Amino acid sequence: xxxxxxxxxxxxxxxxxxxxxxxxxxxxxxxxxxxxxxxxxxxxxxxxxxxxxxxxxxxxxxxxxxxxxxxxxxxxxxxxxxxxxxxxxxxxxxxxxxxxxxxxxxxxxxxxxxxxxxxxxxxxxxxxxxxxxxxxxxxxxxxxxxxxxxxxxxxxxxxxxxxxxxxxxxxxxxxxxxxxxxxxxxxxxxxxxxxxxxxxxxxxxxxxxxxxxxxxxxxxxxxxxxxxxxxxxxxxxxxx
Amino acid sequence: xxxxxxxxxxxxxxxxxxxxxxxxxxxxxxxxxxxxxxxxxxxxxxxxxxxxxxxxxxxxxxxxxxxxxxxxxxxxxxxxxxxxxxxxxxxxxxxxxxxxxxxxxxxxxxxxxxxxxxxxxxxxxxxxxxxxxxxxxxxxxxxxxxxxxxxxxxxxxxxxxxxxxxxxxxxxxxxxxxxxxxxxxxxxxxxxxxxxxxxxxxxxxxxxxxxxxxxxxxxxxxxxxxxxxxxxxxxxxxxxxxxxxxxxxxxxxxxxxxxxxxxxxxxxxxxxxxxxxxxxxxxxxxxxxxxxxx
Amino acid sequence: xxxxxxxxxxxxxxxxxxxxxxxxxxxxxxxxxxxxxxxxxxxxxxxxxxxxxxxxxxxxxxxxxxxxxxxxxxxxxxxxxxxxxxxxxxxxxxxxxxxxxxxxxxxxxxxxxxxxxxxxxxxxxxxxxxxxxxxxxxxxxxxxxxxxxxxxxxxxxxxxxxxxxxxxxxxxxxxxxxxxxxxxxxxxxxxxxxxxxxxxxxxxxxxxxxxxxxxxxxxxxxxx
Numbered sequence: 001x002x003x004x005x006x007x008x009x010x011x012x013x014x015x016x017x018x019x020x021x022x023x024x025x026x027x028x029x030x031x032x033x034x035x036x037x038x039x040x041x042x043x044x045x046x047x048x049x050x051x052x053x054x055x056x057x058x059x060x061x062x063x064x065x066x067x068x069x070x071x072x073x074x075x076x077x078x079x080x081x082x083x084x085x086x087x088x089x090x091x092x093x094x095x096x097x098x099x100x101x102x103x104x105x106x107x108x109x110x111x112x113x114x115x116x117x118x119x120x121x122x123x124x125x126x127x128x129x130x131x132x133x134x135x136x137x138x139x140x141x142x143x144x145x146x147x148x149x150x151x152x153x154x155x156x157x158x159x160x161x162x163x164x165x166x167x168x169x170x171x172x173x174x175x176x177x178x179x180x181x182x183x184x185x186x187x188x189x190x191x192x193x194x195x196x197x198x199x200x201x202x203x204x205x206x207x208x209x210x211x212x213x214x215x216x217x218x219x220x221x222x223x224x225x226x227x228x229x230x231x232x233x234x235x236x237x238x239x240x
Numbered sequence: 241x242x243x244x245x246x247x248x249x250x251x252x253x254x255x256x257x258x259x260x261x262x263x264x265x266x267x268x269x270x271x272x273x274x275x276x277x278x279x280x281x282x283x284x285x286x287x288x289x290x291x292x293x294x295x296x297x298x299x300x301x302x303x304x305x306x307x308x309x310x311x312x313x314x315x316x317x318x319x320x321x322x323x324x325x326x327x328x329x330x331x332x333x334x335x336x337x338x339x340x341x342x343x344x345x346x347x348x349x350x351x352x353x354x355x356x357x358x359x360x361x362x363x364x365x366x367x368x369x370x371x372x373x374x375x376x377x378x379x380x381x382x383x384x385x386x387x388x389x390x391x392x393x394x395x396x397x398x399x400x401x402x403x404x405x406x407x408x409x410x411x412x413x414x415x416x417x418x419x420x421x422x423x424x425x426x427x428x429x430x431x432x433x434x435x436x437x438x439x440x441x442x443x444x445x446x447x448x449x450x451x452x453x454x455x456x457x458x459x460x461x462x463x464x465x466x467x468x469x470x471x472x473x474x475x476x477x478x479x480x481x482x483x484x485x486x487x488x489x490x491x492x493x494x495x496x497x498x499x500x501x502x503x504x505x506x507x508x509x510x511x512x513x514x515x516x517x518x519x520x521x522x523x524x525x526x527x528x529x530x531x532x533x534x
Numbered sequence: 535x536x537x538x539x540x541x542x543x544x545x546x547x548x549x550x551x552x553x554x555x556x557x558x559x560x561x562x563x564x565x566x567x568x569x570x571x572x573x574x575x576x577x578x579x580x581x582x583x584x585x586x587x588x589x590x591x592x593x594x595x596x597x598x599x600x601x602x603x604x605x606x607x608x609x610x611x612x613x614x615x616x617x618x619x620x621x622x623x624x625x626x627x628x629x630x631x632x633x634x635x636x637x638x639x640x641x642x643x644x645x646x647x648x649x650x651x652x653x654x655x656x657x658x659x660x661x662x663x664x665x666x667x668x669x670x671x672x673x674x675x676x677x678x679x680x681x682x683x684x685x686x687x688x689x690x691x692x693x694x695x696x697x698x699x700x701x702x703x704x705x706x707x708x709x710x711x712x713x714x715x716x717x718x719x720x721x722x723x724x725x726x727x728x729x730x731x732x733x734x735x736x737x738x739x740x741x742x743x744x745x746x747x748x749x750x751x752x753x754x755x756x757x758x
Contacts, residue, residue, distance in 0.1 A: 069738050070700070070703075073713060076713075174606035185606065185608050185612070193332065196332065198620075209609060321627070416717075416720075419724075
């Protein structure tokens with residue numbers, strides 16, 4: 001059975017608009033989830049290095065549980081199961097305001113937060129203990145020491161694995177299509193469904209992902225060069 | 241840029257390799273298997289039952305009537321393999337050769353006939369709404385501005401959007417997702433063909449919580465879809481179905497699923513019986529006028 | 535909250551979903567194990583190719599790795615789902631499509647692990663082997679690869695855990711793995727909390743067990 005190529009479907013009709021919408025949705029989910037993941041990652045990563053045992057155990061439980069379960073399961077869980085646990089008015093509001101997007105962002109952020117935390121933990125642990133001791137001895141509280149001294153250094157040390165994980169987060173945003181989020185891969189399918197031109201649609205989607213991944217990697221490389229700490233190479237922070 | 245070039249080159253090479261054409265019957269004969277696209281959540285046409293077995297009226301139609309006709313023609317016993325299909329995926333599955341026949345709850349429409357061929361109609365129903373009991377929605381006249389679920393790619397979504405432009409249509413990839421949305425309150429109604437809604441209601445944990453409302457706002461004749469330009473296969477499928485209707489075996493199967501003791505009691509209307517017998521007769525006349533295939 | 539749904543369906547969820555025994559084409563392990571083995575073999579060749587002297591070998595291998603590391607696995611699965619049956623002109627079972635997609639995708643990541651493993655062998659070893667009279671291929675076979683493989687094992691186990699989790703995406707094309715089995719039961723019974731929590735725990739047990747094993751391996755190999 002021969003296949004008839006027709007690349008014009010990509011700009012004729014609605015395909016272009018769909019791809020753009022999908023792209024914007026992908027970027028939106030990725031950006032929001034990244035912020036959530038960073039916040040959770042810093043919190044959990046830092047908590048795993050403190051002396052206070054209950055905090056360490058709580059953080060460890062969060063990390064180990066969320067990390068070892070597939071993202072897809074979390075997407076379904078946040079989309080189908082979690083709303084049923086919320087109070088009724090909140091449920092109503094959620095359904096009116098794009099429950100899929102929130103669930104996908106939450107799942108993506110929480111999952112990658114667990115992964116970020118491992119890198120941040122490794123980064124913190126690779127800083128010589130003397131730094132923390134010195135900070136504490138100048139009168140800073142533990143929280144202040146972390147916020148003003150340790151974390152800034154740790155974050156700059158782990159930029160290479162962080163870049164890798166950021167790319168993973170960006171690519172994983174595609175899993176959101178399973179709960180109905182109209183992101184880029186979903187729109188690729190949509191074009192395929194309406195025009196039956198699978199190769200054209202898939203090529204367009206693939207190229208966009210490749211270009212964006214390249215852009216993200218380049219940006220992070222620039223960030224790394226700008227924020228590099230002279231004398232401290234990004235070592236000791238291995239990928240989970 | 242280099243990656244893109246390599247990608248395009250590979251794709252063109254792939255396209256060249258598939259220039260040879262094989263008919264569906266040859267393909268089935270070669271593999272010994274008739275692959276059908278069918279649903280997993282549309283009782284009682286195609287669904288997974290309490291024992292986690294994949295069963296259904298549409299599936300049985302193929303296994304009991306179509307497959308034997310194909311086996312007889314090819315000369316060896318054909319197995320039936322099932323793949324899951326849903327409105328957004330079924331035509332791509334067919335055109336990409338992943339399945340040979342779509343046997344589920346697909347409506348035969350003029351537009352779809354541009355991409356696929358349909359068998360004889362094997363069921364007649366119409367579009368309605370499923371709501372929670374006590375809901376103020378009573379039919380197509382009361383859904384303006386309300387959140388209504390529909391399956392992505394199904395006829396109901398398009399028709400409803402045309403008839404009621406203010407409806408807030410929420411599309412789902414398949415029936416279970418839409419039903420869950422209704423159950424959880426995400427939407428206020430779910431529109432689909434009446435018989436499928438009846439199936440859902442009957443199989444729901446608490447059937448009395450649900451009500452099917454509204455007169456048919458569109459007619460939905462179900463047919464089995466197959467690739468175009470396959471006259472031999474098309475004739476065989478229709479032959480299998482026509483034989484079943486004429487011999488009465490179709491009505492026995494109908495009774496098994498829709499009879500008073502069946503999964504979903506839904507007595508056959510005299511109108512539907514007449515339509516089925518008429519289309520079988522029409523097929524016979526048309527088939528009789530042509531030589532018996534190449 | 536009614537966990538009875540787990541009680542009634544656990545044999546389907548674990549038997550069909552996790553292992554692959556049942557009336558459907560499925561099984562998480564049935565997909566993950568062959569995918570890892572075949573992916574490793576492919577990854578081994580590509581990893582070696584990445585280090586080859588000749589540009590004709592090195593550049594395609596690099597393109598392969600960069601390509602598959604720059605696209606989501608979901609996209610790769612869709613590529614294979616649409617193109618493979620069409621290109622080979624035969625209706626493929628979901629298992630074949632999923633396996634092919636996973637092998638090709640994971641091979642890109644495994645190739646990087648292979649490359650890192652080979653590069654972690656001190657160059658003194660290679661020099662010593664060559665000066666002892668061994669040829670290039672012999673050096674690779676008898677000196678470099680054995681050491682490289684040992685170095686790679688912890689990273690390989692980690693990648694297997696990743697692959698194990700990634701198999702859940704096969705459910706998108708209808709392969710009845712653990713996630714899809716839960717979906718099938720949920721579609722009928724509508725108990726998402728109980729079902730998805732159950733499979734989360736099953737996945738966690740398997741993955742956590744494997745990561746503990748990876749830690750054990752790392753400790754044992756570090757002694758040498």
